[in-house]
Amino acid sequence: MADYDKYYETEDLFGEPFSELIGYFKQFEPKGNLIDLGCGQGRDSISLARLGYNVTGIDNSQVGIDQMISISEREGLKLTGLVGDVYAFDNYQDFDIVLLDSMLHFEKRDLKRETDLIDKIAKRINKNGLICICIQDTGKKVKILKDTIDNSGIDYEVLNDTPLVYNYEDKESGYKSETKYCMYIVKKK
Template sequence: MTVAYDKHYQTENLFGEPYPELISFFSNNPTRGKLLDLGCGQGRDAIALAKLGYEVTGIDNSAVGIQQMERSARTQGIKLTGLVADIYDFRDFTDFEFILLDSMFHFRTSELKRETELVERVINNAKKGTLIVFCIQHSGNKIKIFKNIVVNLEFSERTAELDFNYVFEDKDSNHKSTTKYKMVVIKK
């Protein structure tokens, strides 16, 4: 099956480098363990987090993205696992101490029900103590919608909430853009 991102990922490193704030959070975390990167794409976060000592499994529905991630990891001598699968069908969250969802949610009307169910499923089915990290574009009503989804879910605490700006640079075209993000960390 061909998916839209198979075409997009013809551009290597499409989304650039991982957010420094995300890497700093995971670098400063005192423990390591199994980390699930849902919607890992080409592996920008998965590879960086594996370098930090996390045992990373990245899932994406783009075979092209997973192949690029695995090739890059092999070239760098990094061990990680890539799975081509639909994150909306994935159910086995209990094997992981960390779950990352970076830029996965748009909360458009056409996607709202499906994305809401994913947020609920991840939080409800993660094992106790799991850190779940969401990076969401801080535009429109995305953060308000996200907070309305999680407000009634059962988890132990919201351990961190950080606003940051990410500057994307396309070196081929010299295009630069800045996007506001919010990182929310929930401890199950």
């Protein structure tokens, strides 16, 4: 059982996608192949497939993937769900856009494997490919993210660097919180 399986007993655990993320990809063309690493219950994958992207979402939570697929089948979306480990995924050359939303945390125990993952994506994605990362803007996380892309040695252009606020509400207890996030989108040249 994956860590998130039990949390995903709550449908739509993370609520609506960031409006800035959806707004950006609504106006972006062309609407190509997008991979959502750690897609969870499909908060972003479903919205992006509704915009016309051909989306693949990977997560190690079978529960999350099943929920996403059932919505996708009902709506006839171009959305494929894979249960698997994002660290074992390698076929970045098949995608125009790689999305990681709330998937990286840069805690001490995960720092090396997470920065290695960003480095791998940066090196493997095709020229003109986009990497879009939404990450908590606390401590040094955003700096680590930017330094990791910079240190990968790829030539890139920053398309978007936007502060976000994530509003969480636990519907049962009424608990609410606000967390600062950053959306960082780069294009490989």
